Amino acid sequence: MIHFCVQCGQAVDYRIPEGDERPRAVCTACGFIQYENPKLVVGCVAEWEGRVLLCRRAIEPRAGLWTLPAGFMENGESTAAAAVRETLEEAGAQTELFDLFALIDIPEISQVHLFYRGRLVDGRHTPGCESLETALFSEAEIPWEALAFHSVHLCLDDYFAARRKQDFSLCRAVLHHVHTAPCAK
């Protein structure tokens, strides 16, 4: 929720601008319209010798649970660059990306999650500031009951199914809840 104008600091009012169909934060002083739009979260399913890299979260939300390396895309980068950067930041791992594997919409929180497929360049990984630990898991070893996010659960599930079929065509889904349920924390 926006209360003040980013341009002039005066109060905003939520109203539908002329020619628009939705309420926007419109400045009561200078008229500047501040749009609010969905955010992209981008990550990577990176393999090394058949096992997939996961991170155990050091920060909220869902501290202590496991996730694929992923995070908010930054201005000025591509989606693939974001996936590589997040894998380096959270798991200390250099990755070579293949194609986009999953696009998961989560409209309730206005997020779109993208996961690329990739491989570790040299097998090395080490936890970054936002991770307690990093580890490689075979399909049988994945801590399904301790995954942090529903999108990660879905992506991994589809990834192993795709790998069995050797068909990595895009997996696309709309999710209506964010966290795995029940919370396994």
Next chain:
Amino acid sequence: MIHFCVQCGQAVDYRIPEGDERPRAVCTACGFIQYENPKLVVGCVAEWEGRVLLCRRAIEPRAGLWTLPAGFMENGESTAAAAVRETLEEAGAQTELFDLFALIDIPEISQVHLFYRGRLVDGRHTPGCESLETALFSEAEIPWEALAFHSVHLCLDDYFAARRKQDFSLCRAVLHHVHTAPCAK
């Protein structure tokens, strides 16, 4: 560029918050951090009897030039819902979507463009407020020299190539300029 805090209306300062690596707009009074992230533009390559629906833009940027129906994704919707909504708003057309066809990164303007494949439900279309006219084009009829955006040019080019091969696997690209060049307006 953000000058004032959306929470309290006081001045912000761009600095690197603790534990971060990039300058953010941090409020000098309440400390609120306002993140700025890329935006998603979502649209549709919709066919009717083998021809593709385009809109001629009534608004800037690139007024008078042709584009695929597309626009900024809104909070609370899925990417597919955004593609359907934009096609209805800009071209008055009901669409049935197939899969995602293109993901085009444009890091210089912090945008990601997504185009779904689809078909018109009943072949009807009519310009919305943001369009001067709408029309269906065969591949030979596409006004290549009068397309508004580089991403639309690339998407259409790849779409017809994919249609010839009947292989609609995801087309992915990073573009470094937004407008078609030279400007054909």
